[in-house]
Amino acid sequence: MSSLxxxxxxxxxxxxxxxxxxxxxxxxxxxxxxxxxxxxxxxxKDEREISAGELIEPIQRINEAMRPRGLEFELSEETSRVITRVIDRESGDVIRQIPTEEVLKIAERLEAMQGQIISLEA
Known part of the structure; x- marks a missing residue:
């Protein structure tokens, strides 16, 4: 093959x-x-914040589809974070939660402390 x-x-x-x-x-x-x-x-500019209320219905639909597989999703009312749980289908026990309860408590405390730090600086 010759090159041109x-x-x-x-x-x-x-x-x-x-x-x-x-x-x-x-x-x-x-x-x-x-x-x-x-x-x-x-x-x-094109992106917009999604409110917690807009996530409730999609999360419910996802839960309906994933619950038989041992997955459950929840929207935390305090922090508006999605919590994912792996559930034992036979016993209903939580095998794993992401983020863990400890992480959720730390996040709540950090948010409270952040408000205090801002008010102290002002």
Whole structure:
């Protein structure tokens, strides 16, 4: 199979690629693919906060589908965090919970302390 000679349009591209080492080519490619700050700001505007109320119905549907497999999901009212539990299907005992009760208590205390720190600085 014979190679075609480079056209006038591809000569600069070919010569530029051959002069760059593999690391430089990778960096150039990544720089071209990386989003600009303006693009990032625009995606932030498109996203919106989802309220806890909007999550209740989807979590209920997921629970209906996953409960037979031993998984259960709950939305914590205090922290609005999703709690996942692995349940023993025969006994109903909790095998594992993510995040654990201890982690949830620590998070509550940290949030309370954060409010105190802010009020002390003011």
């Amino acid at each position: 000679p480079p056209t006038e349009a591809t000569k600069p591209l070919t010569s530029a690629l051959t002069t760059l080492n593999p690391r430089q080519r990778l960096e150039n490619t990544l720089a071209q693919l990386a989003p600009t700050n303006a693009q990032i700001k625009n995606t932030d």
